[in-house]
Amino acid sequence: MLRLIYYLALAAAPAAAQTQDARFFDERVAPIIERHCLGCHNEELKNANISFVDRESLLHGGTRGPAIIPGNPARSLLIAALRHEGELQMPPGPPLSKKDISVVTAWIKRGAVWGTRLHKETTPQK
Numbered sequence: 565m566l567r568l569i570y571y572l573a574l575a576a577a578p579a580a581a582q583t584q585d586a587r588f589f590d591e592r593v594a595p596i597i598e599r600h601c602l603g604c605h606n607e608e609l610k611n612a613n614i615s616f617v618d619r620e621s622l623l624h625g626g627t628r629g630p631a632i633i634p635g636n637p638a639r640s641l642l643i644a645a646l647r648h649e650g651e652l653q654m655p656p657g658p659p660l661s662k663k664d665i666s667v668v669t670a671w672i673k674r675g676a677v678w679g680t681r682l683h684k685e686t687t688p689q690k
């Protein structure tokens with residue numbers, strides 16, 4: 565019996581981590597994207613041919629190629645843009661707060677797990 569419980573716990577662990585990461589996205593990351601990025605990168609406008617409404621769009625990326633490499637923020641174009649490290653600086657104008665940048669960085673490091681808050685039907689906030 566104990567052994568059964570042990571195996572059940574093992575099987576449940578990855579699912580729990582996934583849920584936790586999805587919640588991290590919905591509560592911490594999605595609000596940043598909604599507020600600062602979605603106005604220009606949505607299904608209608610697609611600035612630089614990239615929309616931020618789902619994970620696939622970011623993995624596929626825009627005219628420059630993939631915007632995020634899950635697990636590897638240092639090689640993710642999106643992070644370089646947020647940090648104003650290169651020619652591409654996002655959002656245009658003043659950079660995000662250090663805290664917001666670290667939240668997005670942590671999210672990519674943890675595998676860039678998506679939640680339910682942003683999807684194809686999400687419309688940008690006016």
Ligand code: HEC
Nearest residue numbers: 600601604611612614625626627628629631642654655656
């Ligand atoms: C005011 C409109 C606007 C906002 C807000 C904005 N972007 Fe952009 N974004 C653009 C434009 C325009 C380009 C194309 C720039 C270029 O090609 O030089 C672009 C390009 C990009 C690219 C490169 C895509 C590619 O493959 O060429 C990334 C990544 C990106 N933005 C991320 C973001 C992120 C992350 C945010 C939010 C923090 C954001 N953008 C907010 C207008 C915007």
